Amino acid sequence: MTVRFVLDCDTGSDDAIAILAAAGHPGLELAAVTTVNGNVAVEHATDNTLRALDLAGARVPVHAGAARPLVRPDLPVPRAVLNKDSAFQKHGLGLPEAVSAAREGHAAPFLAAYFTDPAHAGDTLVATGPLTNIALALALEPRLVERIARLVVMGGAHGNGNVTAAAEFNFWADPEAAEAVLSAGLREVVIVPLDATHSAPLTGADCAALEALGTPGALASAQLVRHRLDHDRASASHDPSSPVHDPMCVAYLVRPDLFTEAVAAHVAVETAGARTTGQLLVDTRPWRDEPANATVALRAAPEVYREFLHEALG
Secondary structure (H helix, E strand, C coil), X not given: CCEEEEEEECCCHHHHHHHHHHHHCCCEEEEEEEECCCCCCHHHHHHHHHHHHHHHCCCCCEEECCCXXXXXXXXXXXXXXXXXXXXXXXXXXXXXXCXXXXXXXXXXXXXXXXXXXXXXXXXXXXXXXXXXXXXXHHHHCCCHHHHCCEEEEECCCCCCCCCCCXXXXXXXHCHHHHHHHHXXXXXXXXXXXXXXXXXXXXXXXHXXXXXXXXXXXXXXXXXXXXXXXXXXXXXXXXXXXXXCCCHXXXXXXXXXXXXXXXXXXXXXXXXXXCCCCCCEEEECCCXXXXXXXXXXXXXXXXXXXXXXXXXXXX
């Protein structure tokens, strides 16, 4: 049975792989893509998205969304400062220039209209960037709390973060939006934090296996993973490996056996901490006051992740 979903993303290298995999997997129907400020500015995220879709030969509507966080004027540390010495997210991602164009209309009202349409009952929303667009859509249309059948989010960390010791980038980039979405009362929320994505990293051998598939999507994905490996190589004391976060959310839609450890918990996001802004709080205490509002994946099966990528990109 095909799983139909909308992808909300801030397309850098791992979002692009998620797009290529979504377009190629026979069990997935990518209905639309919305873009948001995050890894890169929203206009670059939109261009990168169009490049990935064109490479995949996928005619999927794209709507650009929020150019800044929900409340803050910029990221907690502005991107120009945060990434001043980094070429981790290179412009264009090395993909051919796009020939398609984004649709008219902001992502937030598009999401509100899409998920209130009875024809889309049961569709999933996957978010692999900051949750700004989704928070805006929920504010525009409160009925989305009941209309979105399932939200799968790449974000947060139960253990250490990556942009700070406490926080993962997506939740850190717009903590107010993340808290608004996770506290909204959505019917089903699955969170894929760094704990899960770091448990199934990809290596140079995985890139070679993708290259052997020979398809445009597999070759582009291998190139994008190699770029991530090269970025991490300087600090690696052994053959480098790199977590490729965002495609895990897409993989989970057709391979629910991907996650080998998960917990039902009450989750929240810190918005005011001096050192903990953007931290995901995962409360599994049996005596907690609040009921569980999300399932949090903690560990993934590397072999299942590789199988999904090969099936989707081959």
